[in-house]
Amino acid sequence: MARIVFDLDGTLIDSAPDIQAIANRLLAREGAAQITLRETRGFIGNGAAVFVARMRAARGLPDSAQARLHADFVAAYESAVTLTVIYPGVCAALDVLQSQGNSLGLCTNKPEGPTLAVLNHLGLTDRFATILCGDSLPQNKPDPAPLHAAFAGLGKGPAIYVGDSEVDAETAQRADVPFLLFTQGYRKTPVDQLYHTHAFDDFAHLPDLVAQVLVR
Template identity: 45%
Template sequence: MPSPARFAGRPVDAVVFDLDGTLIDSAEDLGRAANRLLAEEGRRALSMAEVRSFIGDGARVLVERAMAATGTAAGGEALTDLTTRFIAHYESDPTAATTVYPSVPETLAALRRAGLRIAVCTNKPQTATGSVLGVLGLADLVDAAAGGDRFPVRKPDAGHLLGTLELIGVAAGRAVMVGDNEHDAAVARSAGTGAVLVTYGYARRPLAEIDVDARIDRLDGLLELLGLAAASAVDKPAPRP
């Protein structure tokens, strides 16, 4: 049965979500891993504001930014080694302080009930992505997940989003990308999907400057955008018989 969802005047069969800053707040765990690495290198710890500004481009770029912010920059084989160590620190306990944003599980469940396919397209490494989704109880609500090392390219390259859509068998013209920053908006535009940003998360540019079709303050606002339900419906208890 075709999905009843529509966005910007066209039918929608799938929604693809960014992960960090969109579905989950993982900054504290990413910061812990980064600061363990920096301590090993004899460097100062990052503030949470710094950590949040470094998230969104994958592990290697986060480490590169952390090194540059605390002393001599790193590149080449040295950066590769540092990134490997950072990932090991992070994957040892990636959900100790990570939380799911309000209305996320309910919204994903509502989208599935409406017949939509759901995917995650994130620059987080694939292994960590699977682990986080599993531990936080989101894995069963997602049809496919493509981490930053799943394909030869990653966001904002259109190939990352298009490859994710291939995993769930949906054309870009019938999908919406939901994220929190300029890379998510850019990949949506280049791939040809709808583009929605949440107003929380880790955007490095003012949201008003980012070209998207819509912005939402909570994830359940997506249901209203797609014509599926009132934005607050997922939080309302079922009426008593």
């Protein structure tokens, strides 16, 4: 069967409320205006350092504050799980895919500490045979190296990547693998402008889309 690797934030879980809460605590300390949930989702995707840089730029905070804000953000991020939720239908879809003999992995730009914290909190850790995080390798997505490493950790078989964002689409394209695009995540670009094999807005459709990819 297939090797199916998933992105995490915006694909399997909506972590934006927790991330927003951390960001706004930091901004309040700096005397800067709060960021909205929409802004938060727009800043997610390239890892914690890029998120902090985007947040800082949006509120006019100097480059010299980057290292300090990034360190404080990552420290708070380690345990930020209470507002994060699993998207509807995810667990049922994972059950079906595993029952069909597919092997499942995770490839995220989120650092390992907060990744494992939120997976453990939500009971998702044991779903994945391999987990590649933002600090697992020197490269981050959209470099295809982490995705290739995640697939390698799942052995042999057809490869499929599932994600939600511009970063995920570029990663899949550069890795030359089929890409299933979840349209309810943190994407900002119209679907028809992104590389994808199939798009879906409901995880109930995912097993059928995987089957369609496998018979191509």
